[in-house]
Amino acid sequence: ITSDNGSEFAGLHTSLQEVVNVYFTHPYASWERGTSENQHKIIRRFLPKGQPLEAICDRQCLRIQNWMNDYPRKQLGYQTPYDLFVREFHKERKGEPVVKPVSA
Template identity: 40%
Template sequence: MPNRKAITFNEHCKITLNEFDSKSLKIFTLDHGKEFADYVYLESNLKVNVYFADPYSSWKRGTNENTNRLIREFFPKKFDFSTITQKEVDIVEGYLNNRLRKCLGSPPFRSI
């Protein structure tokens, strides 16, 4: 994104989410960055529920933060997603969705 303005973020979300099935995304969990100031737009126009993490409590978003880290192993920050196919995204998604995770009730691979 060229800036961290709420209107810019919302426009990027609108463009990006229009490419997906509307049933795919139901919830946004955000922090308190200024780009999220107009979260009501997301709720009303994109039909998603928006929740905010408590400030200075990143541990409450542990699974989310861990998942972001796992995604970054495949797609580093500033990665240009226009350079890959949906099939490539689906492969990574399948890998991550089928990965055993202790926090989700499954032991990590090393303990199996």
């Protein structure tokens, strides 16, 4: 999980450190969160900055989510996140582990 150091994440590291790696970026250093920033750009195609989130319906959120998951990414070898998820899911169903252990 990548997060900034905002107060809303104050207890995040402590509560999740046993489960996942949590990385905190430096304030005003958006380049440290490149993937997050790219995701924000994609979302801004649909939702202009300043638009109240209360005005967005569930259907619109699903449409954005589906578009994002079906968009080919250079960092994924021009595959879509959805296609990669499905492939890994099928490996899991066949008994192959999806998450490979990380050696220290």
